Amino acid sequence: MMVLMDNLAIIEEVAITIKDVYDTFSLNFYEDFRCHDELKNTKHVKIEAGNKHWLIIEKLIEDYVDALNDKETLKLRRLNHLRDNYDFRYRIKLRSTIQAKIRYNIGKDRYVAKILNDLFGARIILTGIEQQHNELEERLNNLKSKGVITRYYTRHDGDYLATHCYFQTDKRYFPWELQIWDENREYKNRFEHARHDKEHRKLKGE
Numbered sequence: 001m002m003v004l005m006d007n008l009a010i011i012e013e014v015a016i017t018i019k020d021v022y023d024t025f026s027l028n029f030y031e032d033f034r035c036h037d038e039l040k041n042t043k044h045v046k047i048e049a050g051n052k053h054w055l056i057i058e059k060l061i062e063d064y065v066d067a068l069n070d071k072e073t074l075k076l077r078r079l080n081h082l083r084d085n086y087d088f089r090y091r092i093k094l095r096s097t098i099q100a101k102i103r104y105n106i107g108k109d110r111y112v113a114k115i116l117n118d119l120f121g122a123r124i125i126l127t128g129i130e131q132q133h134n135e136l137e138e139r140l141n142n143l144k145s146k147g148v149i150t151r152y153y154t155r156h157d158g159d160y161l162a163t164h165c166y167f168q169t170d171k172r173y174f175p176w177e178l179q180i181w182d183e184n185r186e187y188k189n190r191f192e193h194a195r196h197d198k199e200h201r202k203l204k205g206e
Contacts, residue, residue: 007126008139011180014082014124015165019148021075022120022167022176029067030173041171042113047106057112061098061119064174068092068120079122087183090122117166118177130182136163150175160192161185 045053068074069092082088098119105115129136133154140152140163152165162185168175181189 007129007132008135010086010126011124011129011136012139012143014086014088014122015143015148015178017078017082018122018176018178019167019169021078023169024075025067026169026173029064030170042116042174043111043171045112047102047108047110047112047115049106054112057116061116062095064119065092065095065098082124087125088122090120093119093121113168113171113175117175119174120176121179122177123179123181125181125183125186127183129180130161130185136180140165149178158192159188162189 042057045051045057048054079090083090098116101115140149143149143165144152147169148167149165150168152163154163155161161182163180165178165180166175167178
């Protein structure tokens with residue numbers, strides 16, 4: 001029983017920490033971004049050539065990724081505390097990966113907040129979390145009601161199984177993502193990730 005309680009407590013700690021870092025980062029970054037009147041909602045901006053709001057976001061992405069890579073701006077000390085204490089890791093999406101994703105999705109009637117939802121992505125791996133699905137949903141619903149996470153869903157695709165949580169406190173902001181994996185699912189999830197990437201590259205003719 002103690003292990004079960006620990007998993008949920010860890011997830012809550014991780015989510016609250018990411019939310020705090022997200023809020024601090026967003027406040028510092030977006031106060032210098034002067035296009036708020038034009039860019040109301042990234043959930044309503046399509047990735048398509050000629051869309052004036054998409055042109056704003058294209059210019060924004062490079063500065064955003066630069067800021068994410070700035071160790072002082074991102075408050076890495078708090079994230080590294082999670083990494084040092086749990087099986088937690090994070091990454092900032094590479095520009096080349098972002099551009100490939102944009103090229104693949106441009107003109108396909110897809111929205112910014114859906115496609116560019118993991119410029120910052122984190123993952124926590126826990127033992128036995130799959131067996132706690134109901135308790136996890138209850139905890140995540142509670143975090144959602146408190147405004148810590150914006151939404152979450154459980155993705156089951158082939159052998160891949162994980163819960164994805166998103167942070168987006170303002171509709172103008174890029175979302176961040178947290179994935180929750182079970183330790184016993186790690187190998188299968190990594191294999192499915194590799195298979196998925198290979199299929200996408202094949203579709204794109206790479």
